Amino acid sequence: xxxxxxxxxxxxxxxxxxxxxxxxxxxxxxxxxxxxxxxxxxxxxxxxxxxxxxxxxxxxxxxxxxxxxxxxxxxxxxxxxxxxxxxxxxxxxxxxxxxxxxxxxxxxxxxxxxxxxxxxxxxxxxxxxxxxxxxxxxxxxxxxxxxxxxxxxxxxxxxxxxxxxxxxxxxxxxxxxxxxxxxxxxxxxxxxxxxxxxxxxxxxxxxxxxxxxxxxxxxxxxxxxxxxxxxxxxxxxxxxxxxxxxxxxxxxxxxxxxxxxxxxxxxxxxxxxxxxxxxxxxxxxxxxxxxxxxxxxxxxxxxxxxxxxxxxxxxxxxxxxxxxxxxxxxxxxxxxxxxxxxxxxxxxxxxxxxxxxxxxxxxxxxxxxxxxxxxxxxxxxxxxxxxxxxxxxxxxxxxxxxxxxxxxxxxxxxxxxxxxxxxxxxxxxxxxxxxxxxxxxxxxxxxxxxxxxxxxxxxxxxxxxxxxxxxxxxxxxxxxxxxxxxxxxxxxxxxxxxxxxxxxxxxxxxxxxxxxxxxxxxxxxxxxxxxxxxxxxxxxxxxxxxxxxxxxxxxxxxxxxxxxxxxxxxxxxxxxxxxxxxxxxxxxxxxxxxxxxxxxxxxxxxxxxxxxxxxxxxxxxxxxxxxxxxxxxxxxxxxxxxxxxxxxxxxxxxxxxxxxxxxxx
Numbered sequence: 001x002x003x004x005x006x007x008x009x010x011x012x013x014x015x016x017x018x019x020x021x022x023x024x025x026x027x028x029x030x031x032x033x034x035x036x037x038x039x040x041x042x043x044x045x046x047x048x049x050x051x052x053x054x055x056x057x058x059x060x061x062x063x064x065x066x067x068x069x070x071x072x073x074x075x076x077x078x079x080x081x082x083x084x085x086x087x088x089x090x091x092x093x094x095x096x097x098x099x100x101x102x103x104x105x106x107x108x109x110x111x112x113x114x115x116x117x118x119x120x121x122x123x124x125x126x127x128x129x130x131x132x133x134x135x136x137x138x139x140x141x142x143x144x145x146x147x148x149x150x151x152x153x154x155x156x157x158x159x160x161x162x163x164x165x166x167x168x169x170x171x172x173x174x175x176x177x178x179x180x181x182x183x184x185x186x187x188x189x190x191x192x193x194x195x196x197x198x199x200x201x202x203x204x205x206x207x208x209x210x211x212x213x214x215x216x217x218x219x220x221x222x223x224x225x226x227x228x229x230x231x232x233x234x235x236x237x238x239x240x241x242x243x244x245x246x247x248x249x250x251x252x253x254x255x256x257x258x259x260x261x262x263x264x265x266x267x268x269x270x271x272x273x274x275x276x277x278x279x280x281x282x283x284x285x286x287x288x289x290x291x292x293x294x295x296x297x298x299x300x301x302x303x304x305x306x307x308x309x310x311x312x313x314x315x316x317x318x319x320x321x322x323x324x325x326x327x328x329x330x331x332x333x334x335x336x337x338x339x340x341x342x343x344x345x346x347x348x349x350x351x352x353x354x355x356x357x358x359x360x361x362x363x364x365x366x367x368x369x370x371x372x373x374x375x376x377x378x379x380x381x382x383x384x385x386x387x388x389x390x391x392x393x394x395x396x397x398x399x400x401x402x403x404x405x406x407x408x409x410x411x412x413x414x415x416x417x418x419x420x421x422x423x424x425x426x427x428x429x430x431x432x433x434x435x436x437x438x439x440x441x442x443x444x445x446x447x448x449x450x451x452x453x454x455x456x457x458x459x460x461x462x463x464x465x466x467x468x469x470x471x472x473x474x475x476x477x478x479x480x481x482x483x484x485x486x487x488x489x490x491x492x493x494x495x496x497x498x499x500x501x502x503x504x505x506x507x508x509x510x511x512x513x514x515x516x517x518x519x520x521x522x523x524x525x526x527x528x529x530x531x532x533x534x535x536x537x538x539x540x541x542x543x544x545x546x547x548x549x550x551x552x553x554x555x556x557x558x559x560x561x562x563x564x565x566x567x568x569x570x571x572x573x574x575x576x577x578x579x580x581x582x583x584x585x586x587x588x589x590x591x592x593x594x595x596x597x598x599x600x601x602x603x604x605x606x607x608x609x610x611x612x613x614x615x616x617x618x619x620x621x622x623x624x625x626x627x628x629x630x631x632x633x634x635x636x637x638x639x640x641x642x643x644x645x646x647x648x649x650x651x652x653x654x655x656x657x658x659x660x661x662x663x664x665x
Contacts, residue, residue, distance in 0.1 A: 203255060
């Protein structure tokens with residue numbers, strides 16, 4: 001139901017005919033009908049404000065003949081039928097025309113805007129946009145006469161816009177849109193139909209969102225009651241599909257109605273930001289807005305909640321935890337765990353410990369808690385959940401398969417290769433069957449997890465098959481620039497390197513390096529993996545200077561962004577030491593100092609059995625061996641051997657290779 005309007009209480013709603021310029025109250029265009037000054041290159045409004053009271057827009061609708069006269073008209077049609085005729089005498093914007101009037105009451109309808117309105121012109125009906133905005137302001141208890149909006153069709157002159165003689169070139173639009181956004185405190189994106197949110201495919205909306213982000217505006221989304229209900233249902237059913245719409249944003253898929261606009265916007269944005277970074281920025285803006293939206297839904301649940309309210313509250317906490325997992329933040333994991341803990345407590349009290357919703361929440365929480373809890377505890381919790389879900393829901397149910405995949409990951413982390421492989425293969429088979437949970441993102445994730453499992457246990461051909469399979473699906477499903485596509489590419493490059501197909505690995509690292517930098521950023525794990533992989537190949541090829549330049553730059557970025565003791569920083573430091581090892585005796589002392597310092601930090605921060613610690617230990621052992629410090633090297637090899645036995649067993653190739661080194665001493 002449409003919210004009850006408070007427009008009748010607004011003194012600005014109905015303007016006296018004697019004080020309103022006829023050219024602003026009718027569609028007439030003759031000289032005798034308009035007291036406004038003629039268009040002139042010297043014509044300037046009394047002051048430059050381009051925000052318009054929302055109540056004045058409502059009054060114009062009545063002046064134009066009421067809702068029936070505008071029914072079924074898009075913003076484009078309203079502009080052509082009403083806005084252009086009413087401003088024809090001056091050929092300036094509605095806001096500027098009002099300011100040029102001699103009537104103070106008309107001038108009072110133009111103020112500095114607080115709300116920047118972004119919407120699509122062609123697909124949405126004008127009245128739908130107005131109704132949605134009215135609901136938006138009323139939901140926030142903002143009196144309509146106090147809502148001053150920057151609304152392009154009223155705030156910017158629409159004359160000559162698509163004519164060749166239009167003076168508003170690239171520079172004009174760049175500065176005008178930026179300044180218009182900066183003067184507002186809030187940005188409102190009007191969205192209809194969450195199955196296909198059109199603004200996410202429009203270049204104008206993208207540019208406006210970009211400027212809103214750069215100007216640090218509060219980002220809002222306005223929607224009608226029906227679309228809000230659809231969004232809520234989608235979030236409750238499968239929030240990943242909503243997030244996929246945001247994560248899959250790509251400016252290359254955006255269009256403008258006029259080709260001239262598209263070219264101009266592309267030029268403006270390309271001068272300010274790389275496309276991949278723009279995609280990531282817009283995606284994160286929308287995901288952060290969605291988190292705020294969920295917070296608002298939680299706050300609306302009554303404190304003295306009934307059983308139905310508790311079920312609703314538990315659903316929102318579950319959605320909130322999933323959103324935190326997709327938001328880039330140092331506290332996102334903890335926030336997600338906190339939200340899931342609230343959800344689990346409600347569901348255990350309301351539904352019981354073995355209810356499907358309770359089991360799903362407990363499984364999810366156990367998996368997220370790996371970073372903070374004993375991994376053995378996570379494994380036992382997931383194992384018990386999986387057993388109950390098989391009984392209650394069946395093997396092919398989505399919740400069962402998710403728990404199965406999580407338990408396989410825990411087994412992999414515990415170096416339980418066979419148990420992990422069996423579960424991954426069962427999960428892939430079940431999810432791919434006709435009755436299974438066939439979702440591309442989930443299935444690709446399983447393939448990548450299994451491929452990494454094979455890679456870590458030196459089953460390189462099996463890893464190659466899985467990475468190749470996953471990459472093919474990613475290219476078809478997500479495109480070249482998607483995060484999952486790049487993950488698969490990195491895994492494939494590493495596998496090629498392990499198989500001594502160095503040229504293939506180098507080609508991949510070189511091809512995706514810049515894209516990875518744009519999508520993930522230079523301080524990211526993915527970019528470090530790309531640059532370290534390429535540097536390692538260059539070391540093998542004797543290109544030490546080029547390799548050193550790559551790692552030195554990477555290390556500088558990591559030290560500035562992550563700090564000197566971050567895992568990635570220490571890992572890069574160790575790899576840089578390997579370059580000095582290859583430079584001969586003059587640099588050997590420098591390499592030893594770096595490796596010894598790095599090893600000490602890794603042992604203290606990550607433990608003696610951490611993979612990064614063992615890699616540095618191995619490099620230091622090799623260096624000491626080369627310097628004929630055999631006894632010291634032997635101690636390190638023996639320590640490494642013990643860890644390899646614990647991790648892989650005595651028959652694993654990595655364990656055997658270390659044993660062979662020891663036996664030669």
